[in-house]
Amino acid sequence: MTKLKLLALDTATEACSAALYIDGEIYQDFQLAPREHTRLILRQAEGLLNKAGITVQQLDALAFGRGPGSFTGVRIATGVVQGMAFGADIPVVPVSTLASIAQAVYEDHQAQHVLSAIDARMGGVYWGQYQLNAEGLMQLVGDEAVLSPADVAMPASFDWCGAGSGWQAHGKILQQRLASVTRIYPDYYPQSKTIARLAVAGFKNGEAVDAAQAIPVYLRNDVAQKSADRK
Amino acid sequence: MIVLGIETSCDETGLAVYDSDRGLLAHTLHSQIKLHAEYGGVVPELASRDHVRYLLPLAEQALQQAGVSKHELDGIAYTAGPGLIGALMVGASTGRALAMTLGIPAIAVHHMEGHLLAPMLEDAAPDFPFIALLVSGGHTLLAEVQGIGQYQILGESLDDAAGEAFDKTAKMLDLGYPGGPILAKLAEQGRSGQYKFPRPMVDRPGLDFSFSGLKTFTLNTWQDAKQAGSDDEQTRADIALAFEEAVVDTLMIKCRRALRETGIKTLVIAGGVGANLRLRGALQAMVEKENSALFYPRIEFCTDNGAMIAHVGCLRLQAGQQEDLQINTRARWPIDELEKI
């Protein structure tokens, strides 16, 4: 148990959640609420803080789902966390939304090797391979990427499971390519509870940054064509 | 009351600190013009990404320049619309969360109300009532302003906004980005009277505008010149001037009509095209003949900025308005839906 107070927020996908970590206990408000994030997220945060009787200023740090995910969605949590961290002079731990999914599948199903996938629209998928470490935390193997589901590669041996909305949107192609993956949890979303758990470890490892450095990881960066390349 | 203003509705990140007693204390701005120039226009996703990177450093800088600690702030004002939804979201989420954390009220500001009242940031500020000509990249409207939040729209553009017409015309003339100011600069070299351009809708009653015909007229003129093999720099400047004169004349004629029809003696110009010196000159000459007065913001407050948002936010917060605990954005938001205070 780590003696620490941390508030985690996530608005990167259809899910919208806040979680408060207080000295080893985690309280979460999680809702599947597409397009409701702007109405919900601050109330979720305030609700948890009020129930615990603490203020943002009394937290040691904030954490947020830094992406990948919906661009605007990721930026809502980013903006909120930047505003809170700046206002209270506390640092921020950015956490991967793919890692959050993998961690949740480990906690719920004891899966130790997870292929985390979030639907990236436009026929793509955000993809990351996660494996359990000695501290009971899911850790990235290789790099996260945005790619076509037809291009995902089967990782080395082990008993991998699949998780996340990428397995809903692209289940067929993924299963064709990765026939040995039989356990699939498609209805898993990033959630603040596991973001908080990963962030506590990150905070101890010195991964916290200043408010202004709390910025998204989009993975997809080719969002527009330059005039010169268009002709 | 000290208010931090945040503007992120399009391609400028603007922050400012406004004090109801002392006026504007500081303002900072990051323009993304260079970023978007390579794309020939604003790329909304890139604009949003840039706002995330610049907002807090600019806020810190503005507070420092103002000599104000964030704990001395009494409110946060952010642009909630109209504008690019993703870009608006950055300022709204950061601003609303900052207010919540500091335990102070937040107010969602209408971007065009910011522009409209920007002349009040100057020492020589207009008194109500006035006629406002709002001409920017996304808007062209004439409004009768009786007080804050009392905006009766007298006329609007039926197609392109004035700034949009400048930008599109500049593109047709193969000028760079952003077109408005470049076209205006080129027009300085133009010779008046080389071309006869129409003055759209001036012979019809009413106060609406239309600029898309003028844009097409310019294109045709330029193409004819090209075909005749006379598409030299001088011709291009002559055409730029003819276009600019036509827009300015049209705006001036409608403003004069609005002053006469309402009997109001004060005219205010605001918005990016308000930076156009030929427009300022033409309106100045007109109001003098009409025994009226003209007011406008300093050039840097014609285009998007945080100062105008902090200013309007402060007025509305002082009147007791504030937002619920949620992030408010409205890509579309008619200005006459605003509450009067």
Ligand SMILES: Nc1ncnc2c1ncn2[C@@H]1O[C@H](COP(=O)(O)OP(=O)(O)OP(=O)(O)O)[C@@H](O)[C@H]1O
């Ligand atoms: N000197 C000038 N002459 C003509 N047009 C100009 C001049 N300077 C700026 N503009 C035009 O003003 C517009 C930018 O103004 P502003 O920043 O107020 O508008 P916007 O943010 O694009 O739109 P809105 O405020 O309606 O959302 C552009 O269309 C630009 O070309």
